[in-house]
Amino acid sequence: MTSNAPLILAADIGGTNTRVALLDGTVLRAQTVTRYQNAKSSGLEDILRHYMDAQRATPDAVSLALAGPIEDGSGRLTNLDWAIDADSASAATGGAMGVLLNDLQAQGHALPFLAPDALKSVQRSDEASKDAPCLMIGIGTGLNVAPVHRIGTHTYVPAAEAGHISFSARDAALGAFEDDLEARLGHVAAEDIMSGRGLERAYRHVTGQDLPASDVMALCGNGDQNADTAAGLLIRALGHFAGDMALAHLPLGGIYLVGGVARALLPYMDQHGFRTCFADKGRFSGFMAQFSISVVDDDYAALVGAASYAQECLGAT
Template sequence: MPAYALIGDIGGTNARLAVCNLETGKISNIQRFLTRDYLTFEEVITHFLNESPVRLQYACLAIASPINDEWITMTNNSWAFSPAALKKQFAFEQLEIINDFTAVSMSIPLLSEECVIQFGGGERERHQPIAVYGAGTGLGVSCLIDRNGWMVIPGEGGHVDFAATTHEEEVICSIMRSRLGHLSAEKLLSGQGLVNIYEAVVLADKRQPERLSPAEVTTRALNYSCHDCYRTLTLFCTAMGHFGGNLALTYGASGGVYIAGGIVPKIKEFFLKSDFRVAFEDKGRFGKWLKQVPVYLIIHESPGLTGAVAWLQQQLTSKQQPLVLA
């Protein structure tokens, strides 16, 4: 009789839950829930389990927040819960709670060529660190290393200071800092970051910005109907490049840099034609080294779920390498 697991990828806006057959690694019954529609995470799990045709003995939940064994408070929504209470409430034999970018990182060794787009750089070096980051509701960051098996170094790199590198960025960042206080990378490289950049772009021209959503900013930019939004998306792509280059240098990521998250795949063509790669390599003496580092855009629909399966299989089998691609 195969064992089944609840697999989850829980972000600030969306919570994705699915069933996994742990013998085959096959993922099924993927459902998406809007976090704003539910008061607690437990409500979402209850709704999902009530409709599951099989008993889910195990669970691996990838959460967009720092992970604490006693109490987890999500960064970009109001949910908070106790892992121990969650395990007891739903009678899981084993419950793994991991950072969402730990899950994304664990998916990378399993992604086929069709699941990524490479732009720039040479061949990635095997057995070298891999940097992973992605902009969505927030900005996730992690590092994947091969040490007799795959290991993830999680962190909260999205909350480091953002440093302006051009005069235009200095003007925009100065306005954002005066309005927002501490200026983290996430305050530019996220959904709300798009709005923050747009408002600063307009204010820099001594005009008043409209009240736009992140989706409205990107839509107007992509259809060239708003010059301010076009400048915003251009600045966003450049900032993604500066930040990605910093990560590559910090981790020594000659194994490659992978971009995940919900925003960049939606603006893929714009992004690939932007100055992202120029900004990525703009690191003075180390520009030549960065020129060889490949960057990959993950276009797989659910790397977080795939990585959560890989993590759980690794924990349950005590083997050092994920087993199968779901």
């Protein structure tokens, strides 16, 4: 622990739960990690006040990573009707400097601090460069991407809403799934298929039955053929999507898949041809071998990344 590191209060705000922790710079105080159920709180300020009362700390900054778009220091969660702004967070934490970033941006800021065993390899490449851009692809409640650029001593992670681009099937089975969704949804966005909800829709498409995504993956682990078929639809779609994003951003520093759905699908990626779909780029197929791909398995990465961003904003790096 660095004695002069700023004390950062970081929050990882999802649609269902919010996790809050204190960090000395980017060093997590593990005993301070607290999880709150959003449904039991009136808003983020309520959570922050309860946390401050419990910790009796005086943070130098509060950094909020939220699952939704941010504009001019405020944001709204995509899957929860909470409006969040930096000034309110600052007031709730005793006047600490408040900063906001998208949760996937926070994952990008966490990359330099990930332990080697937190990265599960999907595709290795000898041509990966630590100085080249990286790309985060988040697949969980929704889908999004965030390119990561290291510029001098600073990390720049621009926001995106790539989960809402139009989906385009590349095989007959995905085409039938897309047609099914289009009949019910109209426009089919990428995250309508590549997300937890997408897995539930895939299972419904295969079986005609509704089942939570966690139950679908449990069945998949038990060898259920229908669940395996549903997971395969997502994996192939994700392979094609990741390949498209790789060509758009050229992340020769690596592609990093994050989120609960990405972790759940990892054991089945090879058997369902993720890398084959990723490389399905015609005359550029050979080029796709240059990209290393990993799944990130670190529950606290967004907290560390949010703290790193706040530290840069404080000018303490």
